[in-house]
Amino acid sequence: MTIRIDQKPQVDFQPIHQSVPITFHYDVHFTRGLFETNNPLLAKIMVADRKARIKQAIAVIDSGVLQHHQQLLKKLQDYSEHHQNFFTLVGKPIIVKGGEECKNSPKLIESIHAFIDQVGLCRHSYILAIGGGAVLDLVGYAAATAHRGIRLIRIPTTVLAQNDSGIGVKNGVNAFGKKNFLGTFAPPYAVLNDFNFLTTLDDRDWRSGIAEAIKVALIKDADFFEFISIYVGELVSRDRSIMEQVIYRCAQLHLQHIANSGDPFENGCSRPLDFGHWAAHRLEHLTNYRLRHGEAVAIGLALDCTYSYLSGLLSQQHWQKILTTLAALGFSFYISELGLTSYNGELFQGLSEFQQHLGGELTITLLQEIGKVREVHQVDLKCYQLSVNVLENWVKSQRENLFS
Amino acid sequence: MTIRIDQKPQVDFQPIHQSVPITFHYDVHFTRGLFETNNPLLAKIMVADRKARIKQAIAVIDSGVLQHHQQLLKKLQDYSEHHQNFFTLVGKPIIVKGGEECKNSPKLIESIHAFIDQVGLCRHSYILAIGGGAVLDLVGYAAATAHRGIRLIRIPTTVLAQNDSGIGVKNGVNAFGKKNFLGTFAPPYAVLNDFNFLTTLDDRDWRSGIAEAIKVALIKDADFFEFISIYVGELVSRDRSIMEQVIYRCAQLHLQHIANSGDPFENGCSRPLDFGHWAAHRLEHLTNYRLRHGEAVAIGLALDCTYSYLSGLLSQQHWQKILTTLAALGFSFYISELGLTSYNGELFQGLSEFQQHLGGELTITLLQEIGKVREVHQVDLKCYQLSVNVLENWVKSQRENLFS
Numbered sequence: 001m002t003i004r005i006d007q008k009p010q011v012d013f014q015p016i017h018q019s020v021p022i023t024f025h026y027d028v029h030f031t032r033g034l035f036e037t038n039n040p041l042l043a044k045i046m047v048a049d050r051k052a053r054i055k056q057a058i059a060v061i062d063s064g065v066l067q068h069h070q071q072l073l074k075k076l077q078d079y080s081e082h083h084q085n086f087f088t089l090v091g092k093p094i095i096v097k098g099g100e101e102c103k104n105s106p107k108l109i110e111s112i113h114a115f116i117d118q119v120g121l122c123r124h125s126y127i128l129a130i131g132g133g134a135v136l137d138l139v140g141y142a143a144a145t146a147h148r149g150i151r152l153i154r155i156p157t158t159v160l161a162q163n164d165s166g167i168g169v170k171n172g173v174n175a176f177g178k179k180n181f182l183g184t185f186a187p188p189y190a191v192l193n194d195f196n197f198l199t200t201l202d203d204r205d206w207r208s209g210i211a212e213a214i215k216v217a218l219i220k221d222a223d224f225f226e227f228i229s230i231y232v233g234e235l236v237s238r239d240r241s242i243m244e245q246v247i248y249r250c251a252q253l254h255l256q257h258i259a260n261s262g263d264p265f266e267n268g269c270s271r272p273l274d275f276g277h278w279a280a281h282r283l284e285h286l287t288n289y290r291l292r293h294g295e296a297v298a299i300g301l302a303l304d305c306t307y308s309y310l311s312g313l314l315s316q317q318h319w320q321k322i323l324t325t326l327a328a329l330g331f332s333f334y335i336s337e338l339g340l341t342s343y344n345g346e347l348f349q350g351l352s353e354f355q356q357h358l359g360g361e362l363t364i365t366l367l368q369e370i371g372k373v374r375e376v377h378q379v380d381l382k383c384y385q386l387s388v389n390v391l392e393n394w395v396k397s398q399r400e401n402l403f404s
Numbered sequence: 405m406t407i408r409i410d411q412k413p414q415v416d417f418q419p420i421h422q423s424v425p426i427t428f429h430y431d432v433h434f435t436r437g438l439f440e441t442n443n444p445l446l447a448k449i450m451v452a453d454r455k456a457r458i459k460q461a462i463a464v465i466d467s468g469v470l471q472h473h474q475q476l477l478k479k480l481q482d483y484s485e486h487h488q489n490f491f492t493l494v495g496k497p498i499i500v501k502g503g504e505e506c507k508n509s510p511k512l513i514e515s516i517h518a519f520i521d522q523v524g525l526c527r528h529s530y531i532l533a534i535g536g537g538a539v540l541d542l543v544g545y546a547a548a549t550a551h552r553g554i555r556l557i558r559i560p561t562t563v564l565a566q567n568d569s570g571i572g573v574k575n576g577v578n579a580f581g582k583k584n585f586l587g588t589f590a591p592p593y594a595v596l597n598d599f600n601f602l603t604t605l606d607d608r609d610w611r612s613g614i615a616e617a618i619k620v621a622l623i624k625d626a627d628f629f630e631f632i633s634i635y636v637g638e639l640v641s642r643d644r645s646i647m648e649q650v651i652y653r654c655a656q657l658h659l660q661h662i663a664n665s666g667d668p669f670e671n672g673c674s675r676p677l678d679f680g681h682w683a684a685h686r687l688e689h690l691t692n693y694r695l696r697h698g699e700a701v702a703i704g705l706a707l708d709c710t711y712s713y714l715s716g717l718l719s720q721q722h723w724q725k726i727l728t729t730l731a732a733l734g735f736s737f738y739i740s741e742l743g744l745t746s747y748n749g750e751l752f753q754g755l756s757e758f759q760q761h762l763g764g765e766l767t768i769t770l771l772q773e774i775g776k777v778r779e780v781h782q783v784d785l786k787c788y789q790l791s792v793n794v795l796e797n798w799v800k801s802q803r804e805n806l807f808s
């Protein structure tokens with residue numbers, strides 16, 4: 001409409017239909033020795049927008065990473081000096097305590113914001129987040145909300161962060177005792193997976209991330225599941241080359257899903273990548289985050305696969321193969337502190353929390369066969385109860401086999 | 405890539421290029437008497453997603469609106485009872501103090517988050533935000549960050565909010581003394597402009613929003629500028645019908661720009677809709693928000709148009725027409741508390757703050773003619789200084805004319 005000057009006042013105004021199309025682009029790189037001065041990757045990425053000015057960057061680092069990579073601060077410093085024509089590292093890196101704890105601390109967000117203000121970062125500056133999934137989620141939230149989003153370069157240092165949590169479009173911190181109650185959808189500027197970081201993970205964190213690979217294999221790629229199950233021994237004995245392939249394929253499947261699902265910002269109710277996660281999130285909470293995310297996911301997968309089997313969806317053969325693979329990797333389905341029968345009420349509260357977090361109708365992903373899902377909108381709590389018992393017995397009998 | 409089981413371990417992993425396409429849709433409606441029980445608009449919108457469940461909603465209301473619309477709480481209550489098959493209003497509406505002050509108070513965000521948690525809103529529930537631009541910005545930020553985004557229905561109640569701030573894709577609150585330091589890009593679920601609210605605006609708020617209409621007319625639509633300048637008298641005497649047309653056209657131009665700019669989330673440096681805003685934001689801050697946003701924008705427009713004229717870009721005729729129109733509407737270009745010559749340093753700090761907030765290269769929008777812009781990346785501070793003096797004299801001579 002162009003308003004004509006001679007126009008009579010209108011009485012009725014039609015609604016304006018607004019469509020805002022946008023495409024986010026980012027690359028996920030795989031490298032080794034990211035901060036070696038002869039590795040140009042990071043510096044190149046920072047100046048890839050071809051703006052003449054020397055870029056500004058700050059770094060936020062996971063304390064758990066620093067503890068095992070004591071040269072990191074010096075390397076980062078050397079790297080930035082060596083590439084001073086490309087970028088400047090402003091201020092000292094912020095070090096935050098690694099692990100879930102950091103996501104429970106609103107003060108940390110404030111102090112990252114204060115630092116951004118203090119050093120005067122603009123929206124075309126960079127925040128380098130180096131650490132596990134928890135630190136990346138925290139820093140991602142702070143970065144996404146300052147100036148409505150400062151460029152975030154994620155440098156994931158755990159298996160789980162490299163193959164799942166660090167490569168997607170979400171961030172989050174916990175509030176009101178609820179996991180990821182606060183957060184945004186905010187694609188990163190780039191993700192740089194440096195495999196070398198993985199060597200210093202303890203066995204639990206090495207293993208934990210494999211649960212997400214199994215998850216995505218189960219829902220999308222039977223061949224990939226086969227690959228993992230064949231190389232269980234290598235994964236347990238920390239074969240780097242096999243792990244790197246697992247990470248790459250897992251990252252690829254996650255990224256493809258996000259790009260092609262048609263719902264990257266999760267406005268619908270369907271969330272197949274959250275297979276096994278309703279119980280996982282609840283268990284993390286119930287154990288006060290003593291469980292690693294991946295460890296909780298492994299239990300959640302075992303539970304939802306068992307439920308899929310008991311409700312007649314999944315064959316016994318596939319079910320057993322899944323449980324056997326998880327167990328062979330060293331995942332446990334039984335959590336000692338929890339008398340399984342008494343906490344069911346608590347556990348099943350996870351279903352409604354999951355629904356609330358997703359919004360809308362309850363939508364639970366079940367397994368039809370390895371590589372193929374079926375979504376349901378109702379579950380039978382009695383059958384879930386039975387699934388819990390079956391898992392408990394499965395673990396017991398396994399243990400008896402061990403000692404017999 | 406499908407991993408083959410017999411495959412040799414790979415040594416080199418190619419980067420994965422991720423593209424995440426998404427299109428946001430929302431409608432901007434124009435109505436009167438939104439909360440009359442016989443107006444189905446709001447209820448219809450809430451159930452338009454065709455999900456069977458009765459929807460949950462909470463409301464957050466601007467205290468300044470309530471003060472002048474004392475029936476609003478009762479009407480909202482009646483409306484929700486009348487449409488109880490569609491939605492439930494959970495909890496009592498939250499009332500927040502209207503005006504810029506609310507954007508300076510982090511406690512308010514926390515309490516909205518706490519309320520969302522307490523009543524158990526899910527991502528498919530609704531938050532109704534009723535108020536001026538400041539309240540909408542605050543509530544929008546809280547809504548966008550809870551559960552990574554709860555559906556926000558904006559119900560703007562000022563001219564500025566109906567034609568600009570309430571219809572776009574941004575939210576924000578102030579921090580570290582900086583305007584909108586915190587915020588996100590988060591398109592609303594819907595915007596419902598109820599013209600009836602405008603009758604109770606005081607003259608300053610009635611006028612203030614017209615500045616944004618002039619801004620967008622200057623940069624995009626000479627006919628629209630002509631329309632405004634012809635109907636200045638009607639606008640000053642609060643002709644509702646003319647104002648409604650100004651709002652509609654202004655909203656349309658803003659929405660078109662956001663949809664078609666190719667950069668709705670402002671990743672580039674160009675921001676024509678922020679014409680006149682570098683000085684406006686700084687002046688709001690320098691006057692401790694005594695100036696309304698639109699009043700500050702009017703000064704910013706006058707300044708940047710004068711600069712455009714003095715630097716040889718804009719014709720004298722167009723320049724005079726713009727200043728005359730702004731003045732005829734009652735906008736003032738001179739702010740009494742500020743000795744203009746002494747605060748220039750302070751004022752020009754706004755240029756670097758603007759650059760920081762946008763990111764990257766300084767990009768200032770100037771006017772070439774009414775309806776046509778030119779972007780520049782450098783400005784001549786002496787010429788800006790001169791522009792300030794010219795404006796000061798312009799105002800003085802106007803005043804002398806009045807009293808002579």
Ligand SMILES: NC(=O)c1ccc[n+]([C@@H]2O[C@H](COP(=O)([O-])OP(=O)(O)OC[C@H]3O[C@@H](n4cnc5c(N)ncnc54)[C@H](O)[C@@H]3O)[C@@H](O)[C@H]2O)c1
Nearest residue numbers: 064098099100132133134157158160165170197200201293
């Ligand atoms: N944003 C998402 O899409 C998404 C998806 C899945 C999971 N997550 C989140 O990710 C988090 C879990 O991430 P995680 O599994 O990486 O665990 P984590 O971040 O809690 O890290 C586990 C431990 O490993 C340490 N660590 C990190 N890197 C190390 C290294 N290279 N060497 C030695 N120690 C190291 C950390 O300090 C920490 O103590 C959870 O908060 C979960 O909610 C987010």
Ligand SMILES: NC(=O)c1ccc[n+]([C@@H]2O[C@H](COP(=O)([O-])OP(=O)(O)OC[C@H]3O[C@@H](n4cnc5c(N)ncnc54)[C@H](O)[C@@H]3O)[C@@H](O)[C@H]2O)c1
Nearest residue numbers: 468502503504536537538561562564569574601604605697
């Ligand atoms: N998000 C964006 O894209 C965007 C764009 C432009 C401006 N803004 C923001 O908008 C804000 C300014 O908004 P505004 O101009 O609407 O002012 P405002 O929200 O500050 O409201 C001005 C005053 O009017 C009162 N009021 C509101 N509705 C009323 C009514 N119907 N009757 C009587 N009084 C009423 C309020 O209580 C307040 O006291 C600024 O914070 C600015 O930064 C945001």
Ligand SMILES: [Zn+2]
Nearest residue numbers: 212277293297
């Ligand atoms: Zn997970």
Ligand SMILES: [Zn+2]
Nearest residue numbers: 616681697701
């Ligand atoms: Zn504005």
